[in-house]
Amino acid sequence: MKRISQGVCFISIVLLLWETRGAGAETGFSTFTDVAKAMGITAMNIHGGATKDYIVEANGNGAAFFDYNNDGNVDALIVNGSTLDHYRDGGDPLVVLYRNDGNTFTDVTAAAGLKTSGWGMGVCVADYDNDGNSDFYVTGYGPDALFHNDGNGTFSDVTATARVSDTRWSTGCAFGDYDRDGDVDLYVANYAAFSEKTIRPRGRNNLCRYMGVDVFCGPIGLTGEPDALYRNNGNGTFTDVTAAAGIKDPNYYGFGVVFNDFDNDGWPDIYVANDSNPNLLFRNKRNGTFEEVGLVSGTALSESGRAQSGMGLTTGDYDGNGYLDIFVTNFAGDTNTLYKNLGNMLFADSTVAAGLGEIALPYLGWGASLADFNNDGWLDIFVANGHVYPQVDSLKVGQRYLQRKELYRNLGNGKFREIAADVSADFLVGKSARGSAVGDYDNDGDLDILSINLNDRPSLYRNEGESRNHWIGFRLEGTRSNRNAIGARVEIEAGGRKQISEVRSGGSYISHDDMRIHFGLGEVRRADRVRVRWPNGNTQELGGFEADRYVVIRE
Amino acid sequence: MNDGAGKFHHRATVLFLVLLVVLFTSSIALAAFQSPLTAALDQLNRGNVFEAIRSLKLALPENPQANFYLSGIYTRMGRYDTAYRYLSSAIQANPTQAAYYDQLGLIRQYEGCRPEALAAFRQALTLGMKNEEATVWRHIGDVHVNLLEWDKAVDAFRNTLRLRGDDAGAHLALGRIYLDRNDPAAALVELHAASAITPPISGLYAAMGRAYRASGNPESAIDVLTKAIARDPSDQESRYVLAQTLLAEGRAREGREALRDYQQLQERMTQTNSMFEAGVERARAGDLAEAEKVLREILKVAPRYAPALQILGTVLLNRGNVQPALEAFRQSLSVNPLNSETYLNMGAAYLRLGNLNTALEMTEKALVIEDEDARLYNQLGEIYSRMSRPDQSRAALARAVVLQSAPGYQPPDPYGSEGRHRDDAATVRQICGGASLP
Numbered sequence: 001m002k003r004i005s006q007g008v009c010f011i012s013i014v015l016l017l018w019e020t021r022g023a024g025a026e027t028g029f030s031t032f033t034d035v036a037k038a039m040g041i042t043a044m045n046i047h048g049g050a051t052k053d054y055i056v057e058a059n060g061n062g063a064a065f066f067d068y069n070n071d072g073n074v075d076a077l078i079v080n081g082s083t084l085d086h087y088r089d090g091g092d093p094l095v096v097l098y099r100n101d102g103n104t105f106t107d108v109t110a111a112a113g114l115k116t117s118g119w120g121m122g123v124c125v126a127d128y129d130n131d132g133n134s135d136f137y138v139t140g141y142g143p144d145a146l147f148h149n150d151g152n153g154t155f156s157d158v159t160a161t162a163r164v165s166d167t168r169w170s171t172g173c174a175f176g177d178y179d180r181d182g183d184v185d186l187y188v189a190n191y192a193a194f195s196e197k198t199i200r201p202r203g204r205n206n207l208c209r210y211m212g213v214d215v216f217c218g219p220i221g222l223t224g225e226p227d228a229l230y231r232n233n234g235n236g237t238f239t240d241v242t243a244a245a246g247i248k249d250p251n252y253y254g255f256g257v258v259f260n261d262f263d264n265d266g267w268p269d270i271y272v273a274n275d276s277n278p279n280l281l282f283r284n285k286r287n288g289t290f291e292e293v294g295l296v297s298g299t300a301l302s303e304s305g306r307a308q309s310g311m312g313l314t315t316g317d318y319d320g321n322g323y324l325d326i327f328v329t330n331f332a333g334d335t336n337t338l339y340k341n342l343g344n345m346l347f348a349d350s351t352v353a354a355g356l357g358e359i360a361l362p363y364l365g366w367g368a369s370l371a372d373f374n375n376d377g378w379l380d381i382f383v384a385n386g387h388v389y390p391q392v393d394s395l396k397v398g399q400r401y402l403q404r405k406e407l408y409r410n411l412g413n414g415k416f417r418e419i420a421a422d423v424s425a426d427f428l429v430g431k432s433a434r435g436s437a438v439g440d441y442d443n444d445g446d447l448d449i450l451s452i453n454l455n456d457r458p459s460l461y462r463n464e465g466e467s468r469n470h471w472i473g474f475r476l477e478g479t480r481s482n483r484n485a486i487g488a489r490v491e492i493e494a495g496g497r498k499q500i501s502e503v504r505s506g507g508s509y510i511s512h513d514d515m516r517i518h519f520g521l522g523e524v525r526r527a528d529r530v531r532v533r534w535p536n537g538n539t540q541e542l543g544g545f546e547a548d549r550y551v552v553i554r555e
Numbered sequence: 556m557n558d559g560a561g562k563f564h565h566r567a568t569v570l571f572l573v574l575l576v577v578l579f580t581s582s583i584a585l586a587a588f589q590s591p592l593t594a595a596l597d598q599l600n601r602g603n604v605f606e607a608i609r610s611l612k613l614a615l616p617e618n619p620q621a622n623f624y625l626s627g628i629y630t631r632m633g634r635y636d637t638a639y640r641y642l643s644s645a646i647q648a649n650p651t652q653a654a655y656y657d658q659l660g661l662i663r664q665y666e667g668c669r670p671e672a673l674a675a676f677r678q679a680l681t682l683g684m685k686n687e688e689a690t691v692w693r694h695i696g697d698v699h700v701n702l703l704e705w706d707k708a709v710d711a712f713r714n715t716l717r718l719r720g721d722d723a724g725a726h727l728a729l730g731r732i733y734l735d736r737n738d739p740a741a742a743l744v745e746l747h748a749a750s751a752i753t754p755p756i757s758g759l760y761a762a763m764g765r766a767y768r769a770s771g772n773p774e775s776a777i778d779v780l781t782k783a784i785a786r787d788p789s790d791q792e793s794r795y796v797l798a799q800t801l802l803a804e805g806r807a808r809e810g811r812e813a814l815r816d817y818q819q820l821q822e823r824m825t826q827t828n829s830m831f832e833a834g835v836e837r838a839r840a841g842d843l844a845e846a847e848k849v850l851r852e853i854l855k856v857a858p859r860y861a862p863a864l865q866i867l868g869t870v871l872l873n874r875g876n877v878q879p880a881l882e883a884f885r886q887s888l889s890v891n892p893l894n895s896e897t898y899l900n901m902g903a904a905y906l907r908l909g910n911l912n913t914a915l916e917m918t919e920k921a922l923v924i925e926d927e928d929a930r931l932y933n934q935l936g937e938i939y940s941r942m943s944r945p946d947q948s949r950a951a952l953a954r955a956v957v958l959q960s961a962p963g964y965q966p967p968d969p970y971g972s973e974g975r976h977r978d979d980a981a982t983v984r985q986i987c988g989g990a991s992l993p
Contacts, residue, residue: 209667210667211667211668211669212666212667212668295814295817295818296811296814296815296818298798298799298802301795303765303796303799304761304765304792304795304796305791305792305794305795305796305817333701333703335735342802342803344807346802346803346807346810348799348802348803349799352734352735352736352737352769353737353769355737357735357736357737358705358735358736361703362703395669395670396670397669397670397702397703398702398703398704399703
């Protein structure tokens with residue numbers, strides 16, 4: 001009897017330990033802690049009033065991780081909106097810049113001379129003049145702004161001289177060298193024509209309702225604004241080449257945008273997530289023009305041929321087949337969409353097959369990242385969620401205004417499993433999140449997440465890095481290609497597996513990730529071979545590199 | 556693009572109403588009906604919805620059940636405020652009639668008030684739906700799908716099938732849920748069950764194609780989707796899924812061809828819609844010549860697009876071309892015989908021609924469908940006046956004044972597809988009730 005009791009006790013302890021591990025952590029995955037306040041990132045987001053009477057108050061902002069002072073630490077830039085009252089008087093400061101001092105972030109907005117006000121939306125970063133310092137472009141409801149990094153810790157607003165002032169309601173933006181001439185060009189996604197003088201507020205238009213309650217009007221019913229492509233002239237100015245380059249946007253409501261080489265031909269293509277409209281994929285014809293192939297490539301619509309409400313997007317080779325796949329966030333009641341790249345500019349909607357279907361339905365997705373958060377060599381998916389209608393809380397329909405994050409672990413077999421609850425209690429705190437950016441702000445080799453919360457303070461989710469897996473990172477520096485090497489493709493071979501990634505500007509929901517390339521290596525301690533295809537098409541073969549370090553590669 | 560859409564809608568309405576009659580008669584003994592109601596139901600069973608509305612309204616004072624049928628008709632017409640008005644009267648007369656609450660649930664669901672819809676359906680079950688309990692469970696399942704409560708939806712659809720194994724709608728709904736849950740094998744079982752029931756329901760073959768593709772059987776997917784498109788060339792969902800399947804199978808040329816077909820049809824629809832909007836805008840702006848030109852262009856592409864025919868008739872009438880206007884209205888009515896705006900305008904056209912009897916007949920027909928539009932009474936007053944019937948003229952004009960004086964009245968848009976004011980927000984607030992909004 002006693003022996004039996006001891007046996008039962010032993011089994012109980014084992015079960016208890018097993019249960020404890022199951023409830024608190026996903027095996028082999030890192031946990032995340034919101035350290036924004038502790039790290040000093042505390043700027044309150046201003047973006048319309050609490051009741052969201054107009055659509056312009058609801059779409060929120062993006063953020064960027066980038067190293068503005070070349071000290072090796074990625075800094076954080078947060079875009080700010082405004083309110084209709086403030087905007088009549090010029091708006092609110094467009095951005096807040098936090099310098100990463102290693103163990104804390106310091107607000108250096110004023111010291112950096114970032115005084116421009118307006119109604120900011122999103123951001124993308126690039127060293128557009130190849131002077132070695134990263135500049136950034138801020139989209140807005142109203143005038144956009146290009147800030148030149150003066151190299152001394154300050155920025156100058158060069159929007160007018162650079163000729164990129166777009167006064168339409170812009171949202172996403174991305175830099176990319178579409179003509180491979182060595183400097184980055186700029187794509188700006190525009191949303192809709194909006195004026196509080198012509199659009200009725202919530203409650204004053206019988207047609208603007210969601211599940212029976214009055215909500216703000218739009219975007220359906222508003223006139224969409226076409227996107228714009230600006231070619232870099234190489235002398236600090238840009239030329240609007242939208243029409244000449246064949247960028248035919250049928251006035252869709254544009255949000256997220258990226259430049260990526262989807263057909264592996266060495267030329268950057270452009271993908272745009274559109275709200276309530278088909279998404280657009282512009283194939284680079286290698287002669288300075290593009291052909292829109294969204295529908296024929298299978299990336300415009302859902303699997304059943306429906307236009308969804310594209311918000312944010314991210315790209316990455318989630319299945320390791322050597323092609324960049326696309327993940328798009330969508331509205332609540334609908335799935336996000338994973339477009340698996342089959343090669344030859346053909347994609348298959350693999351959302352449901354990948355396990356990303358039913359589970360996402362209650363959430364309204366915005367920021368998104370395909371990134372290897374546990375360094376096991378497979379790209380996971382992070383999604384920042386939040387509803388647009390505060391009024392949804394008054395309905396008993398299973399949707400909330402403040403929503404949790406989603407984190408999907410890549411199981412390495414084409415499928416994902418949602419594990420947010422297992423890896424972070426902070427992911428489960430309801431927020432009306434919008435843009436998000438991924439980067440290794442503490443240079444410890446695992447990827448952290450900055451998330452913007454509408455009318456709230458930001459979240460900075462530190463990756464606690466318990467996975468013990470190995471990794472390697474690359475910072476690319478172009479010489480003949482653009483200095484940030486935006487568009488460069490890095491391919492590594494490690495442990496018998498190949499992985500690819502590209503340096504990218506913009507992405508997620510109107511945000512910008514750390515431009516360093518990051519690969520998880522699992523248990524492998526070395527990348528055996530590294531190959532870089534630079535944006536100008538030249539390739540560079542490099543030997544092996546030991547794991548767990550950042551490597552600078554110059555062209 | 557909408558060729559025959561109105562007719563389809565009309566046929567669907569008739570089918571629905573026949574079902575409604577069956578449903579109701581299973582709950583209430585036919586023997587209790589008075590003859591005017593019986594006559595009205597006879598009209599419904601024969602598919603003459605317009606005459607059924609007229610008869611039901613005539614039967615109303617003595618037969619409060621007629622409110623229920625009128626509610627069903629107006630629900631199918633998308634006129635939820637009117638449908639709710641009639642249903643309220645029916646419930647007031649007999650608050651324990653289960654079928655009324657099923658109807659209430661449908662109205663609330665269409666208005667987007669899902670929790671309230673569920674409450675109404677449950678009330679129907681509590682009161683006892685007898686042979687139609689299966690239908691109510693399917694309605695409940697539909698609401699749970701909209702609420703993203705898939706487990707509850709599955710339970711509800713299962714209840715439907717337990718009570719009525721040949722409910723194609725429930726099989727299809729279950730198939731779609733299993734498909735979205737990445738269980739294509741279970742989905743195929745349900746979808747095959749749905750396909751064995753005739754007539755085939757919309758969306759079935761596209762779902763089946765997706766299920767075959769997801770289960771690793773692309774050849775069967777291609778086969779079923781190809782047949783679906785051959786059967787119904789307007790099945791765009793099947794065409795898109797077919798294209799995606801072909802592309803994924805490396806049959807790039809065929810896939811791109813299917814996508815091209817899809818794209819061309821989509822563009823045609825988009826173009827027709829935007830041209831229609833442009834035509835309406837031009838008409839509203841008073842540029843009638845341009846409006847006529849645009850609307851005639853639309854009708855070249857979609858000759859039986861009832862809204863375009865209706866607006867074209869109105870434009871022609873306002874340009875003084877009475878006979879061509881009447882022809883457009885006649886064509887519009889042949890597709891959609893339940894548009895009060897068309898009858899109103901035909902009445903105006905005949906009035907202009909001095910054909911007072913036909914003008915009166917048409918205006919009265921408009922009143923059969925829509926009895927709260929002040930414009931109809933104004934027109935009626937004018938007709939009576941010209942017919943030297945001053946008392947009737949005064950009564951009609953007085954009724955118009957009453958309607959125009961009602962709180963919240965807004966003059967209808969003559970270039971709206973129905974040209975009829977609907978205060979949907981107020982209706983929804985009244986129906987959804989309760990929740991305090993920020």
